[in-house]
Amino acid sequence: MGVIRIAEADDPRISDYRDLTDVALRRVLEPAGGLYIAESAKVISRALAAGHRPRSVLVQDKWLDDAADLLRNHPDVPVYVVEAQIAEQITGYAVHRGVLAAMHRPVEASVADIVDGARLVVVLEDIVDHTNVGAIFRAAAGLGADAVLVSPRCADPLYRRSVRVSMGTVFQVPWTRIGEWRGASEELHARGFHLAALALSDDAVSLDEFATRGHDKVALLLGSEGDGLSRRAVAAADSIVTIPMMGDVDSLNVAAASAVALWELRRR
Secondary structure, eight states: OEEEEOOOTTOGGGGGGSSOOHHHHHTOSSSTTOEEEEESHHHHHHHHHTTOOEEEEEEEGGGHHHHHHHTTTOTTSEEEEEOHHHHHHHHSSOOTTSEEEEEEOOOOOOHHHHHTTOSEEEEEOSOOOHHHHHHHHHHHHHHTOOEEEEOTTSOOTTSHHHHHHTTTGGGTSOEEEOOOHHHHHHHHHHTTOEEEEEOOOTTOEEHHHHHTTOOSSEEEEEOBTTTBSOHHHHHHOSEEEEOOOOTTOOOOOHHHHHHHHHHHHHTO
């Protein structure tokens, strides 16, 4: 393992970690496709298990053994060792989990490849909160969704916060980006999916009733935190589905709603 000790936060060898936003990481010209940052040994382990390639690792001394274990099959990857205060100066936040990895972004798969053989797919439209995206991926993994599709303006599942909140399940659940609704709905319909929009509507069917209808393939559509699904998404749907609520509450947070809906639909 190539251990390199870093004493200064402005060392050019660690520029991948220095206050870079998600957008900046995706625009790194080399490697093609950009990078993402994985945080914690557990998350990095899941990324490696999914076949993702590390470019480098940034670690504090007390987690160096963990880094060595993670990289036993990647002996040529540089490991930059820093003190805790240097790590915070580099990244702009306290690195509580001790180890970060700059990872090569994998090539995005086609929608056709991602949904091949799937029976329950989650579609995220314009969800901008990375915490919600990560929580939905965790629900998808834990409750048996086969794949996740994200809209062009949806927050990046490989952003550091999304990855962390998902506990690395963004590497476990197959996912890719989907196009605008006209083409996206046509593609899903062509592959036999019934599009179910989780939304409030006077003509919505309750989730428990919808689950009894026995659709062979379901694409569950979830909308943004503020406005919910767009009119285009609702118009593209075959059914509008709602979670029955009590206590003068009309809806749940989108991540919580995804877990409730996935649980109900996996019982069919």
